[in-house]
Amino acid sequence: MKCFRCKGEMRPGVTTFVTDKDDCCIVIRRVPCLQCDACGEVAFNGEVAENLERLVKAARQTLTEVAVLKYPEAVA
Numbered sequence: 634m635k636c637f638r639c640k641g642e643m644r645p646g647v648t649t650f651v652t653d654k655d656d657c658c659i660v661i662r663r664v665p666c667l668q669c670d671a672c673g674e675v676a677f678n679g680e681v682a683e684n685l686e687r688l689v690k691a692a693r694q695t696l697t698e699v700a701v702l703k704y705p706e707a708v709a
């Protein structure tokens with residue numbers, strides 16, 4: 634897979650996903666991703682993107698201001 638920003642090579646890795654809106658900051662660590670060698674751009678596959686959306690929704694419902702999850706445990 635090629636990076637859509639710089640056409641560099643995307644390689645499998647892990648990243649930390651952060652979303653911060655409406656006074657609620659959600660951090661999801663160790664998320665599998667593809668990362669560009671050259672510019673650092675990160676892409677998620679469809680399954681991971683769906684899981685992230687689900688985890689973010691669930692975390693927001695707990696009404697904590699800051700939630701930190703580990704992806705491998707959260708989706709298990």
Ligand SMILES: [Zn+2]
Nearest residue numbers: 636639669672
């Ligand atoms: Zn790139």
